[in-house]
Amino acid sequence: MSTDDNTLRQxxxxxxxxxxxxxxxxxxxxxxxxxxxxxxxxxxxxxxxLGLLMTAFFVVSGIGQxxxxxxxxxxxxxxxxxxxxxxxxxxxxxxxxxxxxxGLMLGALLxxxxxxxxxxxxxxxLNQRVSPARLAHGFSVHGIVGNIGWAAAPVFLTAIAATxxxxxxxxxxxALPVAVLALLVLNRHALRPDPIARPSAAAQGGTLAFLKLRxxxxxxxxxxxxxxxxxxxxxxxxxxxxxxxxxxHALATSSYTAYMLASALGMVAGGFLGAGSQQHDRTxxxxxxxxALLALVLAAGAGPAWMALPLMGLIGLCSGVAGPSRDLxxxxxxxxxxxxxxxxxxxxxxxxxxxIGPLLFGLVMDAGxxxxxxxxxALFQALAIATAVGVGGSTRARRLSAA
Numbered sequence: 001m002s003t004d005d006n007t008l009r010q011x012x013x014x015x016x017x018x019x020x021x022x023x024x025x026x027x028x029x030x031x032x033x034x035x036x037x038x039x040x041x042x043x044x045x046x047x048x049x050l051g052l053l054m055t056a057f058f059v060v061s062g063i064g065q066x067x068x069x070x071x072x073x074x075x076x077x078x079x080x081x082x083x084x085x086x087x088x089x090x091x092x093x094x095x096x097x098x099x100x101x102x103g104l105m106l107g108a109l110l111x112x113x114x115x116x117x118x119x120x121x122x123x124x125x126l127n128q129r130v131s132p133a134r135l136a137h138g139f140s141v142h143g144i145v146g147n148i149g150w151a152a153a154p155v156f157l158t159a160i161a162a163t164x165x166x167x168x169x170x171x172x173x174x175a176l177p178v179a180v181l182a183l184l185v186l187n188r189h190a191l192r193p194d195p196i197a198r199p200s201a202a203a204q205g206g207t208l209a210f211l212k213l214r215x216x217x218x219x220x221x222x223x224x225x226x227x228x229x230x231x232x233x234x235x236x237x238x239x240x241x242x243x244x245x246x247x248x249h250a251l252a253t254s255s256y257t258a259y260m261l262a263s264a265l266g267m268v269a270g271g272f273l274g275a276g277s278q279q280h281d282r283t284x285x286x287x288x289x290x291x292a293l294l295a296l297v298l299a300a301g302a303g304p305a306w307m308a309l310p311l312m313g314l315i316g317l318c319s320g321v322a323g324p325s326r327d328l329x330x331x332x333x334x335x336x337x338x339x340x341x342x343x344x345x346x347x348x349x350x351x352x353x354x355x356i357g358p359l360l361f362g363l364v365m366d367a368g369x370x371x372x373x374x375x376x377x378a379l380f381q382a383l384a385i386a387t388a389v390g391v392g393g394s395t396r397a398r399r400l401s402a403a
Contacts (some may be wrong), residue, residue, distance in 0.1 A: 007131055013190050014129040015138040017183070018122050019145035021081060024180050025118040026149030027156075028088050028111050029354075031095070031173055032057070032104075034157040038166035043101055053104055055355050057112040062351030064116025069344020070207070072117075076193030077124040077340065080117045082181060087114030089177035096170035119347035120340040127331060127339055128194045133275070139327040140271030143320070144264045151260055210342055215333035215394035219342075222326070222387040223349030224356075226288075229380040230319075231357020232373050233259065240370040241308050244301035255309040259316035266320020274324040280332065281392025283325040285385045291318035292381040299374035329388065332395045 032039070032053050040050060072080050087110055095107030122142060130138045160169040184191065210216055237259070241252040266287075273283055294315045298308065334342035364372045 008134075010190065011130050011134045011138070013187065014125065015134070015141050017187055017191060018125050018138075019141045020180055021085060021184065022118055022122055022142050023145035023149035023152075024085065024088065024177055025115050026146040027153045027173070027176060028091070028115060028149075029057075030150060030153040031092065031111065031157065031170070032108060034154040035161055035166050035169060037158075038161050038169075039104070042166065043104070045101065049101065051358070053108045055359070056105060057108045057115070058351045058355035060109050060112030061115040062348040062355065064113055065119060065348040065351060066345045068117045069120040069341035072120045072124050072340030072344065073338060077121040077128070078188065078191045078193050081121040081125070081191070082184065084114045084117030084121065085177045085181045085184065087111070089174050089181070090114075092170050092174035092177075096167045096174065115351075119350070120344035123327065123331075123343045124340045125191055125193070129191065135331075136274035136324045136328060137271040139274065139324040140267045142327075143267045143323040147260055147264045147267075151257075207341075210335055210338045211345070213333070213335070213394070215391045216342055216345060218387045218390045218394065219330050219333055219346040220349040222384050222391065223346055224353045225380045225384040225387065226319075227350045227353020228357040228360065229353075229377040229384075231354045232361035232377050232380075233315075235358040236361050236365055236370075236373050237312070239365065240373040241298075241312075243370040244298070245305040245308050247305045247308060251305075251309065255312040258309050258313035262313040262316035263320035263323075266317040267323045268320075270321040270324040273321065274328050277325070279392065280325040280329040281388045281395075284322045284329060284388040287318045287322035287325075288381045288385050288388070291315045291322075292378040292385075294318070295374045295378035295381065299371045299378065301371050326388075329391055329395075333391055 032050070036050055039045065040047075068080060068084075091107050091111035091114060094110055095104060098104045098107060126135065126138045126142065157169045157173060160172050233256075238249070238252040238256050241247060241255055242249060247255075270283075270287075274280060277283060291314075294311055297303070298311050298315075330343065330346055331339075361373050361376060364370075364376065
């Protein structure tokens with residue numbers, strides 16, 4: 001077997017394993033939301049109390065991601081990834097046995113702690129173990145499997161809860177990280193970390209020197225803004241479409257499904273675009289420009305009802321295309337030896353946005369302005385374009401200065 005064949009097999013193995021771990025984390029994003037119809041009457045909770053559980057999950061995950069990046073760079077990504085998977089399984093066990101709101105909150109906090117490690121650990125492993133020629137495709141698969149996790153959670157959990165109860169659903173969910181962890185441990189050699197570099201603080205400007213980079217904070221803002229928009233779509237797109245276009249709940253739900261499926265297809269295309277370009281910020285800017293314009297068309301609510309589904313699909317497609325270039329853009333902005341820290345800080349913006357978005361757009365819906373949901377999505381996507389262009393400019397300036 002040729003060297004190229006061996007490299008391809010090794011790359012595919014690493015990409016598949018890391019993608020599977022990422023899909024598990026996304027599955028757990030919705031472990032509480034999918035069971036709201038059962039948890040609400042079981043504990044006599046208000047929607048505000050239920051929403052607080054999910055906000056707590058993302059707040060802990062956001063803070064934890066920034067911290068996890070330092071741990072990844074200090075101890076290696078593989079051990080941190082194993083810890084995160086384990087914590088997800090523990091959280092499901094705690095939730096399944098909860099007898100009060102405090103028990104649910106503890107489970108949510110444990111799940112957020114487990115979720116915190118995935119982006120800094122995943123991207124460090126991909127950057128270290130996947131050949132540069134296939135790295136864009138690795139990022140593409142990483143995003144696609146994450147979307148599959150989002151799509152699978154409601155189907156899996158509600159199907160079991162409807163027949164066996166919510167506790168059985170959570171116990172079944174606990175089996176997923178156990179199986180994934182076993183697979184990762186069996187293939188641990190493929191995920192081996194690079195030797196930990198320990199340059200002197202003086203030579204590198206200190207462990208926190210990367211925080212002085214303008215590009216790092218622009219990346220954080222990019223994720224914050226795009227996640228706020230995503231939070232609005234995930235939480236209220238279906239309800240908004242029903243109100244704006246007078247369509248059935250089934251069609252509105254299908255429109256959201258079209259968004260998710262098209263986003264996955266867009267990530268496949270985005271992997272090829274990212275692999276063939278060095279101007280990743282420009283790819284991101286173009287994709288989000290089109291997505292923002294389409295969101296404004298939806299916000300107007302003036303077209304025929306049938307247009308809701310294809311427009312949602314096109315918005316998802318454009319957002320998906322931007323995904324791999326977005327991750328390559330961050331990689332280019334990260335200084336050597338600080339990959340975990342940079343991805344940890346930057347992706348904490350994702351959790352922050354997912355915590356803010358539902359609350360913000362919930363206020364819009366309470367005000368009786370469903371069209372403003374998509375107008376808000378367009379606004380935050382447009383603001384994200386400015387940050388992406390800023391990241392690209394800063395990265396190019398740093399390279400020129402170094403040269």
